[in-house]
Amino acid sequence: MFFLKTLPSRQMIEGYVAKTREGDSDTIEQALSLLRNASLLIRQLNTYFRNNDFSQLRFLVLVVIDREPERNSLLASELAERLDVSRPVLSRTLKGLIADGLISAKADDRDGRAKQVSLTGSGKQKLSDLMPGYFRQICFFMNEQETEVFQQGQY
Amino acid sequence: MFFLKTLPSRQMIEGYVAKTREGDSDTIEQALSLLRNASLLIRQLNTYFRNNDFSQLRFLVLVVIDREPERNSLLASELAERLDVSRPVLSRTLKGLIADGLISAKADDRDGRAKQVSLTGSGKQKLSDLMPGYFRQICFFMNEQETEVFQQGQY
DNA sequence: TCGATTTAATTATCATGATAACTAAATCGA
DNA sequence: TCGATTTAGTTATCATGATAATTAAATCGA
Numbered sequence: 001m002f003f004l005k006t007l008p009s010r011q012m013i014e015g016y017v018a019k020t021r022e023g024d025s026d027t028i029e030q031a032l033s034l035l036r037n038a039s040l041l042i043r044q045l046n047t048y049f050r051n052n053d054f055s056q057l058r059f060l061v062l063v064v065i066d067r068e069p070e071r072n073s074l075l076a077s078e079l080a081e082r083l084d085v086s087r088p089v090l091s092r093t094l095k096g097l098i099a100d101g102l103i104s105a106k107a108d109d110r111d112g113r114a115k116q117v118s119l120t121g122s123g124k125q126k127l128s129d130l131m132p133g134y135f136r137q138i139c140f141f142m143n144e145q146e147t148e149v150f151q152q153g154q155y
Numbered sequence: 156m157f158f159l160k161t162l163p164s165r166q167m168i169e170g171y172v173a174k175t176r177e178g179d180s181d182t183i184e185q186a187l188s189l190l191r192n193a194s195l196l197i198r199q200l201n202t203y204f205r206n207n208d209f210s211q212l213r214f215l216v217l218v219v220i221d222r223e224p225e226r227n228s229l230l231a232s233e234l235a236e237r238l239d240v241s242r243p244v245l246s247r248t249l250k251g252l253i254a255d256g257l258i259s260a261k262a263d264d265r266d267g268r269a270k271q272v273s274l275t276g277s278g279k280q281k282l283s284d285l286m287p288g289y290f291r292q293i294c295f296f297m298n299e300q301e302t303e304v305f306q307q308g309q310y
Numbered sequence: 311t312c313g314a315t316t317t318a319a320t321t322a323t324c325a326t327g328a329t330a331a332c333t334a335a336a337t338c339g340a
Numbered sequence: 341t342c343g344a345t346t347t348a349g350t351t352a353t354c355a356t357g358a359t360a361a362t363t364a365a366a367t368c369g370a
Contacts, residue, residue, distance in 0.1 A: 001156070001327085002197060003239045004215055012222055016286055023290035031196065031293045038193030039239070041186065042157060055356080060159055067167055077318060084158045084194070086358055091320060093356090113318040113365045131171055135178035138186045156357085210326080232348060241328055246350060248326090268335045268348040 001042065002035035041141050048137045052130060057085060057093055059134070062102065062127045065119050073118035075108065102126055156197065157190035196296050203292045207285060212240060212248055214289070217257065217282045220274050228273035230263065257281055 008016075013025045013032075042056075049055050064082050065074050080090050094117060097103045102123035108114035119127070163171075168180045168187075197211075204210050219237050220229050235245050249272060252258045257278035263269035274282070 001239075002193075003212060004219070005237055005239050008218070008222060017290065019283070020287035020290055022287040023294040027294050027297045028290060031297055034189065034193050035196060038157075038189050041190060043239075057158060057356085063163070064159070067163060075318090080318090082160055084156075084160050084198075087319070088321080088359085089357060095320095111318080111366070113363095115319075128174070132175035132177040135172065135175055135183060139178040139182050142182045142186055212326085230348090235348090242349070243329085243351080244327060250350095266336070266348080268333095270349075 002032075002039045004032070004036065007032045007036060037145060041138070044137055044141055045134070048133060049130075052133070054126075054130065055093075057083075057089070058097060058102075059127075059130055061090075061093060061097060062119060062123055065103065065117060066124070066127055073116045076105075076115040076117055079117065097123070157187075157194045159187070159191065162187045162191060192300060196293070199292055199296055200289070203288060204285075207288070209281075209285065210248075212238075212244070213252060213257075214282075214285055216245075216248060216252060217274060217278055220258065220272060221279070221282055228271040231260075231270040231272055234272065252278070 007029070010025065010029065013028050017023055017025050017028065045056055049059060060083060061079060064079060068074055076090065076094060079094075080087055083090065085093075094103065094105065094115075098105055101120055103117050104120050105115050105117045108116050162184070165180065165184065168183050172178055172180050172183065200211055204214060215238060216234060219234060223229055231245065231249060234249075235242055238245065240248075249258065249260065249270075253260055256275055258272055259275050260270050260272045263271050
């Protein structure tokens with residue numbers, strides 16, 4: 001997250017760039033807009049998931065299992081490859097999803113350490129329950145942005 | 156943060172959009188790219204600050220006090236207006252910055268509840284120590300992106 | 311083939327975000 | 341003017357991210 005509500009003015013950025021002799025103002029301004037816009041959207045999505053007693057990470061775990069073509073289960077290690085969170089966080093999150101009956105896990109046949117994870121019926125249901133609202137949040141936000149920041153060429 | 160390393164394919168998105176009858180694929184794709192790019196940059200910046208025994212929020216507090224024109228102190232409540240974090244987090248962060256001698260606080264003359272916060276010498280020093288590297292991180296990342304995702308029109 | 315290394319997953323612990331509940335001061339309004 | 345409300349800030353607690361260390365299984369190589 002990027003917590004600055006109002007980005008530094010162009011002048012301010014140019015002042016810092018001149019002082020540090022590092023970077024160029026356009027790039028900095030563009031990057032700060034990127035950070036701020038994304039942070040606003042992330043906030044909105046987190047609120048959406050919280051309101052549905054869920055979390056973005058839980059949702060993405062379901063998505064990643066669901067989107068795997070030709071397979072209905074994934075190893076936890078494969079999930080870890082596809083998701084940019086630490087292994088302990090993934091472990092804990094899977095535990096929660098299992099406890100809630102949204103995924104099921106069984107030991108892998110070939111590798112005694114590994115865990116096969118798949119969506120349960122309620123997992124698939126949860127995913128399709130959440131997806132429309134998720135898209136709605138995104139589109140609502142993007143339309144908002146279009147009429148504000150994006151038009152001003154800040155992004 | 157948005158944790159999906161590889162965004163859903165265009166086809167995948169179109170599948171979900173069709174199923175949910177919600178949103179349009181271009182907007183979704185654009186938003187997911189926004190989220191993912193920003194998350195990568197935030198990761199890089201967090202790493203930069205951590206390597207310097209600091210944090211993004213601490214840095215932004217210093218920036219916000221520093222950038223205030225014609226003033227050398229701000230009320231904690233004014234900081235809260237400018238930064239998108241909860242009050243308790245701001246409280247805790249200010250406490251840490253005071254303990255490290257980077258800012259100083261004194262009770263406000265007019266309002267017995269309020270706190271005037273200002274940068275100390277080391278606070279100003281810390282800020283100018285960190286700023287060039289901060290800009291360097293940003294520019295490095297943006298150049299990287301230019302040669303990858305941005306060119307592909309995903310953003 | 312068996313000791314060393316790597317890999318999969320978890321446990322323990324910390325850092326840093328949030329909300330709810332609180333204290334105390336300021337302000338509002340009948 | 342004084343009780344009610346609002347505002348500033350903190351404390352207590354929880355949620356969720358991270359890293360370091362651990363366990364156990366698999367694999368590598370002399």
